Structures are given as structure tokens and as C-alpha cells.
Amino acid sequence: MRRVGSIAIVGGGSxxxxxxxxxxxxxxxxxxxxxESDTIPVIGVGEATVPLLTLFMDRLGFPDPQAWMKLCDATYKTGILFEDWRAQGEAYWHPFEYLDYVDVGIHAGHCWLNWHRAGDPAFRTRQSFAEAFFPSFRLNALGNRAPAFREVAYHIDAGLLGEFLRKAAPGVERVIGTVQAVERDAEGDLEAVVLDGGRRVAADLFLDCTGFRRVLMRAAAPENRFDSYARSLFCDRAVVIRMKHPEGAAKEAALHPYVRAAARSAGWIWSIPLYGRMSSGYVYSSAFLSEEEAERELRAYWRLGDRDVGPVHKVRFETGKLDRSWAGNCIAIGLAGGFIEPLESTGLAITQTGIELAGSMLDARVYDARTVARYNAHMTKFYEDILHFIIVHYCLTRRRDSAFWRAVAESTHVPEALAARLEVFRRLLPTGATRGTNEVFMFRDISWFAVLLGMGFNFEAAPVPDKLQTAARMIRARKAEQLAEQERRLPNHYRYLRENVFGRP
Ligand SMILES: Cc1cc2nc3c(=O)[nH]c(=O)nc-3n(C[C@H](O)[C@H](O)[C@H](O)COP(=O)(O)OP(=O)(O)OC[C@H]3O[C@@H](n4cnc5c(N)ncnc54)[C@H](O)[C@@H]3O)c2cc1C
Known part of the structure; x- marks a missing residue:
């Protein structure tokens, strides 16, 4: 048993x-x-989040998101619009709302499939699923309205979130300095870090939050393997820009309350509207595109011509995770622990999970080898769930229009555990029970169903009894009424933020 009376966190990013x-x-x-180092910059690209963040802030004593949104340049995110992933010209919507169940293990998705297969003209397109059952699609993805649902996330400046939280942690000692050396005790545990000015900071437990550098973990456990996801996810670079929003009415269109993720020739481009600026980045594979070509494609996407948009950030990354997130008395949190490309905005959620799980395991201020093993098993499963989910955005593509997409279609490695999950989803669909084919999970039934449907996955669910179809039609009618009422009532997202959160244009 080791006691924890002090924690040293190295890294001043989010x-x-x-x-x-x-x-x-x-x-x-x-x-x-x-x-925190005053010479090594943080990564802050303009991040999108998942609804989990609300809980994190709530637990810290910030139940009203609007109080911190203003300080983090944040806007609302109600889902993700995926464009050109299965085929060019097609789009699908990944909402955050809940799926309606008509019986145990049978939800609106089962009924939609039934109608679609029966040739019902109202359910001819895959998009008709979102149109019928997810008012957020028409309100937010097509209409740019203020969010109408409780299940929301945020587009956020992660750097500003870090600053906000710094002020919200008054009892925490802040030390400016760059770690130059690490001292270990006879058992190999970290004892102290030594900073550039010579100051030594000792602690019982160390959190490595040094981003891709993994300064502490490299010293604490050099044998700790990095498990790469490169066989399944081919992207390893990003070029990132931040642009001013257009003025006037065009700003109402620019501040969409969702992430746009548009597949391009060798990866995909995100559009994340913060209140003050648009963050956009091209996540691509360096095996298929050079840095210059990527920047050119990103500029062409935005029709920028030669316009100066300020600094263009170039980020190199390797997707994967450390075999052990916790080794000895060091826990790697955030980018130091691992990275999965930001297609489903999971970076801050992984950070949050790593922190909260460590917190719950240190409730008694002690830990032992079993605690560490439990933590590592949980984090591995959590990463695995996200990895699986990201892979299905790629491996089902029908695109063959570039060398990248041909490679994705032909050689994306699908782990056995994912293949087994997909077999279950094929027969039973993702439901509250079947998503639990992974006992630790990040994404719910709706997420899996929406993405698999959008990617044209071949579901083979059994027909749904008539009485359940009737129930689903009633739900659909209720949603249509709800939608009409909300379309009348809800203001534009930008105008709502201007009037209720920022108080300025
Ligand atoms: C291209 C890209 C897109 C992303 N998009 C999203 C998204 O949409 N949604 C999302 O949730 N997440 C996203 N992320 C992840 C998100 O940006 C990070 O999770 C988040 O910024 C946290 O980073 P961090 O604090 O772990 O690391 P960093 O921001 O890199 O911070 C590292 C810190 O460690 C310090 N440091 C380093 N070395 C030393 C040393 N020797 N001594 C002292 N200090 C040191 C640095 O000064 C810095 O303060 C994205 C990441 C990338 C790369």
C-alpha cells in the first residue's frame, strides 16, 4: 500500500x-x-467535446455552462455532420440525443429498417432516419438553431479552458519551470523532478501531462510500450488554421452548432466554430499527401485563395496509447497517455476519464498494485471502445477515388474484437445491451447506430412486430410536433449566444 499526500502534475495544458x-x-x-513550462507551448487547436464535459464541470462546482462558456470562447455542439465518408455527395448525422425504445432491445432504428426494407417512400433514404427521429438534425444541422436538448457538448478553446480551471484551483501551487531531470528512488519510483532553475519538486504521485513528449513516463517506465493504431488509422498529421468569422448575416450561418467533418482526398477536414473564430484542420496521412498539398487542399476547401489567415499550425501525431497509463507512481493523462484522431472529439473526454478514474481509485489516499492494474485495464478498454468506433467511420467506405481511400477500403486493420462486435450489431443492432459487448464504453447505442447506418452497414435485424411499429409511428408523430414547435420558438445559435452568453457580437 502506498499513501498519497501530495501530487505533482507536470504540464500546464488543458x-x-x-x-x-x-x-x-x-x-x-x-x-x-x-x-508548467514557459517555453514549451500547449496544443490548443480549437476543440470539440462530448456531453461528458458538462459532468466534469458540474462536479467542480460549475453547474451553469454559460458561466464558463463565455471565458472559453465556447459555442454549443449538438452532434457531428459527416460529409463524403461513405461516398462523395452523401452526409449523415451523429446526434447526441437518446434513441427511443419501443420494447426491450427494440428501438426506432429497428422500425426504421423495417420500413426502409418494405419500400416505404418516407424512409427511402438513410437520412430519413435522422429526419424522422432526431429533431436536432433539422433544427441544428440544417437550421443552425440554439440547442433544444439537454444532451449537448461544446466547441471550446482548450487553452482558455486550462486558464479558466487554473483560476478555479486556488489551493494548487503553480510552479513555472521546465523539467530537466527526474530523480527515482531505489525501487524505480519517481521521487522528484528538477526544473531548469534548479528547483526540485518532490511528490508521492506524479501526473504526466506533458503532451506528446511524455517527459515523466519516459523516465519512470522506459519499458512501457506504445501500442500504435497505425494499422487501423492511417492519419498522422494535421494542418490547422483559425479564421475570423464573416460579419453580419453570414455569421449566423458560420456558427453552426455542430462539428462538420468532411472527408477529403487523404483524410478529413474539421470545422469547429468557436464564438470568436472558426477552427479548421485537415487531418491527413503523410503517406499520401505532403504538408504543402494538405495546406493547399485546406485553403481550397475554404476558398481562401492567397488570403492571410494567420499562422498555420502543423501537428505531427502518432495514434495509439501507452500499454500502461499508470506505471509505478506515475499516471499519464491526456496526450501523454495516448491519442486517437479527433474525429469524434474524444481527446478531452479521455483526459477527463483518466483523471476521474484516478480520483475515484485514490478516494482512500492509498493504492497498491491491484489499483494500478484495475486502472490500466479500464483505460485500455476505454481507448479500445473509441478506437473501434473511429475505425467504423473508415473501414466501411465505398470511396475509391484516391490512393488514400483505396488503401483505407482495402487494408484497414479491423481488430478481431471489433469484428465480433459488428457481428452482434448486424443481427441485433447496437442497443443499450449490445453496445456492452465492450464492458467499458464511451459511445452509446445511438452513436453506433447512426454511424453504422450512415456508412451503409448491412444490418440484418429480424422484422419488428406490427404493434411496435405503431408505437414507433406515434413517437415519430410526437417528434414532428415537437420539431414544429421548436422551429417556431428557437432562435439562431449565434444570436442566442450573443444575447444570452457573450453579450457582444
Ligand atoms: C490535431 C489535433 C486535434 C485535436 N482535436 C481535439 C478535439 O476536437 N477535441 C478534443 O477533445 N481534443 C482534441 N485534441 C486533443 C486536445 O487538443 C488535447 O487533449 C488537449 O489540448 C490537452 O493536451 P495536453 O494538456 O495533454 O497536452 P499539451 O497541450 O501538449 O500540454 C503539454 C504541457 O506540458 C508542458 N511540458 C512539456 N514538456 C515539459 C517539461 N519538460 N517541463 C515542464 N512542462 C512541460 C507544456 O509546456 C504544456 O504546458 C486534438 C489534438 C490534436 C493534436
Whole structure:
């Protein structure tokens, strides 16, 4: 058993400050220090999140999102619009709302499939599923309205979130310095870090929040393997720009309350509207596209010509995770622990899970080898669930129009565990029970169903009894009424934010 009376967090990006706020506010008896370098920059591209973030902020004592949205340049995110993934010219909607069940294990998706197969003209297109059962599709994806549902996430400036949380963690000691050396005890545990000015910071537990550098973990457990996802996910670079929004009415169109993820020749482009600027990045594979070509394609996407849009950030990354997120007395949080491409906005959610899980396991301020093993098993499953979900956005594509998409279609590695899940989903569909083919999961039934449907997955669910179809039609009618009422009532997303959150254009 090891006791924890002090925690040193190295890294002042959003991971470092999320961890500091969590431990500083919820574990006031612990001595918590954050060491941040004033020479090594943070990664902050303009991030999209998942609804889980609301819970994180709530637990810290910020139940009203509008209070912190203003300080983080945040806007609402109600889902993701995927364009050109299965085939060019096609789009699908991944909402955050809940699926309606008509019986145990049977939901609106089963009924939709039934009608679609029977040739019902109202359900001819795959998009008709979102149109019928997810008002957020018409309201938000097509209409740019303020969110009408509780299940929302945010587009956020992760750097500003870090600053907000820094101010929200008053008991936490902030040390400016760059770690130059790491001291280990006779058993190999970390004892202290030594900073560039010579200062030494000792602690019982260390959180490595140093991003892709993994400064502490490399020293604490050099044998800790990095499990690469490169066989399944081919993208390894991003070019990122941030642009001013257009003025006037065009701004209402620009501030869409959802992420746009548009597949391109060797990857995909995100559009994430923050309140002050549009963040956009091209996530691509360096095996198929050079940095210059990627920047050119990104500029062409936005019809920028030679317009100056400020600095263009170039990011190299390797998708994968450390075999052990927790080794000895060091836990790697955020980018230090691993990275999956941001297609489903999971970066901050992985960070949050890593922090909250560590927090719950340190409730008694002690841990042992079993705690560490449990933590690592949980994080591995969590990453695996996200990895599986991201792979299905690629491996089902029908695109063959570029070398990248041909390679994706022909040689994406589908792990056995994912293939087994897909077999279950094929027969039973993703439901509250079958998503649990992974006992630790990030994505719910609706997420899996929406993406698999959008990608044209071949579901083979059994026919649905008539009385359940009747129930689904009633749900659909209720949603249509709800939609009509909300279309009358809900303002434009940008105008709503201007009037209720920011108080300025
Ligand atoms: C292209 C891209 C797109 C992304 N999109 C999304 C998204 O849409 N949604 C999402 O949730 N996440 C996204 N992410 C992830 C998200 O940006 C990160 O999870 C988030 O910024 C947290 O990063 P971090 O704090 O772990 O690392 P960083 O921001 O890299 O911070 C590392 C910190 O460690 C410090 N440091 C490094 N070395 C030392 C040293 N020797 N001594 C002291 N300090 C040191 C640095 O100064 C810095 O403060 C994306 C990431 C990338 C690369």
C-alpha cells in the first residue's frame, strides 16, 4: 500500500489544469502542484467535446455552462455532420440525443429498417432516419438553431479552458519551470523532478501531462510500450488554421452548432466554430499527401485563395496509447497517455476519464498494485471502445477515388474484437445491451447506430412486430410536433449566444 499526500502534475495544458482543478477542489487535503513550462507551448487547436464535459464541470462546482462558456470562447455542439465518408455527395448525422425504445432491445432504428426494407417512400433514404427521429438534425444541422436538448457538448478553446480551471484551483501551487531531470528512488519510483532553475519538486504521485513528449513516463517506465493504431488509422498529421468569422448575416450561418467533418482526398477536414473564430484542420496521412498539398487542399476547401489567415499550425501525431497509463507512481493523462484522431472529439473526454478514474481509485489516499492494474485495464478498454468506433467511420467506405481511400477500403486493420462486435450489431443492432459487448464504453447505442447506418452497414435485424411499429409511428408523430414547435420558438445559435452568453457580437 502506498499513501498519497501530495501530487505533482507536470504540464500546464488543458490536461494539467483539468487534473489540478479536479484534485485541488475535490481532494483539499492533498498538496497539489502544477509545473508548467514557459517555453514549451500547449496544443490548443480549437476543440470539440462530448456531453461528458458538462459532468466534469458540474462536479467542480460549475453547474451553469454559460458561466464558463463565455471565458472559453465556447459555442454549443449538438452532434457531428459527416460529409463524403461513405461516398462523395452523401452526409449523415451523429446526434447526441437518446434513441427511443419501443420494447426491450427494440428501438426506432429497428422500425426504421423495417420500413426502409418494405419500400416505404418516407424512409427511402438513410437520412430519413435522422429526419424522422432526431429533431436536432433539422433544427441544428440544417437550421443552425440554439440547442433544444439537454444532451449537448461544446466547441471550446482548450487553452482558455486550462486558464479558466487554473483560476478555479486556488489551493494548487503553480510552479513555472521546465523539467530537466527526474530523480527515482531505489525501487524505480519517481521521487522528484528538477526544473531548469534548479528547483526540485518532490511528490508521492506524479501526473504526466506533458503532451506528446511524455517527459515523466519516459523516465519512470522506459519499458512501457506504445501500442500504435497505425494499422487501423492511417492519419498522422494535421494542418490547422483559425479564421475570423464573416460579419453580419453570414455569421449566423458560420456558427453552426455542430462539428462538420468532411472527408477529403487523404483524410478529413474539421470545422469547429468557436464564438470568436472558426477552427479548421485537415487531418491527413503523410503517406499520401505532403504538408504543402494538405495546406493547399485546406485553403481550397475554404476558398481562401492567397488570403492571410494567420499562422498555420502543423501537428505531427502518432495514434495509439501507452500499454500502461499508470506505471509505478506515475499516471499519464491526456496526450501523454495516448491519442486517437479527433474525429469524434474524444481527446478531452479521455483526459477527463483518466483523471476521474484516478480520483475515484485514490478516494482512500492509498493504492497498491491491484489499483494500478484495475486502472490500466479500464483505460485500455476505454481507448479500445473509441478506437473501434473511429475505425467504423473508415473501414466501411465505398470511396475509391484516391490512393488514400483505396488503401483505407482495402487494408484497414479491423481488430478481431471489433469484428465480433459488428457481428452482434448486424443481427441485433447496437442497443443499450449490445453496445456492452465492450464492458467499458464511451459511445452509446445511438452513436453506433447512426454511424453504422450512415456508412451503409448491412444490418440484418429480424422484422419488428406490427404493434411496435405503431408505437414507433406515434413517437415519430410526437417528434414532428415537437420539431414544429421548436422551429417556431428557437432562435439562431449565434444570436442566442450573443444575447444570452457573450453579450457582444
Ligand atoms: C490535431 C489535433 C486535434 C485535436 N482535436 C481535439 C478535439 O476536437 N477535441 C478534443 O477533445 N481534443 C482534441 N485534441 C486533443 C486536445 O487538443 C488535447 O487533449 C488537449 O489540448 C490537452 O493536451 P495536453 O494538456 O495533454 O497536452 P499539451 O497541450 O501538449 O500540454 C503539454 C504541457 O506540458 C508542458 N511540458 C512539456 N514538456 C515539459 C517539461 N519538460 N517541463 C515542464 N512542462 C512541460 C507544456 O509546456 C504544456 O504546458 C486534438 C489534438 C490534436 C493534436
Amino acid at each position: 490536461s494539467g489544469w483539468m487534473a489540478a482543478a479536479h484534485f485541488g477542489r475535490l481532494f483539499p487535503d492533498l498538496k497539489v502542484s502544477v509545473i
